[in-house]
Amino acid sequence: NLNKLSGNMPPLDRLNMLEILNVGFNYLGSGGHSDSSFLCSLTNSTSLLHLDIQCNNFGGTLPECISNFSVTLLQLWLSKNPLFGTIPRALGNL
Numbered sequence: 001n002l003n004k005l006s007g008n009m010p011p012l013d014r015l016n017m018l019e020i021l022n023v024g025f026n027y028l029g030s031g032g033h034s035d036s037s038f039l040c041s042l043t044n045s046t047s048l049l050h051l052d053i054q055c056n057n058f059g060g061t062l063p064e065c066i067s068n069f070s071v072t073l074l075q076l077w078l079s080k081n082p083l084f085g086t087i088p089r090a091l092g093n094l
């Protein structure tokens with residue numbers, strides 16, 4: 001984090017052994033409606049423990065696919081992004 005990264009997140013679907021993704025406190029995303037769609041590419045990361053995308057510019061609604069994150073996920077940091085809408089109900093099953 002704190003790298004001054006900017007732009008959109010690429011698909012991360014090939015990172016199936018990923019345990020930690022920390023891109024918080026950057027300038028990622030455009031505030032657009034589909035910014036958070038890259039999160040769906042992480043559903044195959046069955047070892048994901050920590051996901052931090054806080055303090056960026058990821059806009060839109062949280063996609064339903066985040067309910068399919070691994071049950072090993074311990075921390076999910078989303079704060080200070082222009083997200084809106086409801087939190088997917090199935091997220092509580094993790």
